[in-house]
Each structure stands twice: as structure tokens, then as C-alpha cells.
Amino acid sequence: MSTLTVRLTEREERDLQLACEQTGKTKSEVVRELLAESLRGYRLRTALQAAHSELGPAARQAGWLTEDDILRDVS
Template sequence: MSTITLRIDDKLDAQLKRLSKRTGRPKSDLIREALRRQLALTQFEKLRQTVAPFAEAKGWLTDEDVFRELS
């Protein structure tokens, strides 16, 4: 496992400490989870941009269009 040093402002640190205390989870766990979510979101957005032209060609312009087709 790698170690990363991260500098955050006092306000963000206070929010992180409160969440850690409320959930009983270490700050490092919360940061790892947030990073995983952000990386997944970034990958999802990239994939969405890749497939968007194909979806539009089929007339799928919104998420509802896709759901309707798949339901």
C-alpha cells in the first residue's frame, strides 16, 4: 500500500473530522472512499462521452430514453 501526503484547508479538515467521529471510521478510510468514487465517476463520464454519439444515433437523448428501451 502506498502513502500519500495530502494538504487540505482547515474547513475541509473540520468536516472530515466530524464525519469520522459521526461514522466511527478513520479519516484515511473516508478519503480513500471519496477518491474511489471520484475516479469511478471520472471513468463513467469518459465512457459516457464515448458512447454518446452511438446512443444519439439510436434516438437515445436522455437517461429516460435508455431506461424505456431496456425496460
């Protein structure tokens, strides 16, 4: 396990303290959980972007609607 030092704004510190009080967890526990959750989301977004880059052109060529097609129509 390693140590990480993070500089927080006053608001972030208040929010973190509130989360600790509400959950009964330490600052380290709350931050580790939030970081793990954020990293899972990051990995998922990265994987989806890679799949989209690889499969998107073939899907459009096959006539399938892609996320980009739907989002462009909404704009």
C-alpha cells in the same frame, strides 16, 4: 499500497474530522472511500462521454433524440 500527502483547507479538515466522528472511521478510511467513489464516477462519466462521441452522430442521423437534443430544448 502507497502513501499520499494532501493539503486540506481548514474547512476540509473540519468536514473530514466530522465525517470521522460520525462514522467511527479513520481519516484514511474516509478519504479512501471518497476517492474510490469519485474515481468510479469519473470512469463512468469518461465512458459515457466516449460512447456519446462515438454513437451520438449515428443516433441523430437515425432520428433518435439524444441527451444534447433534450438539453438544448430546455435551455
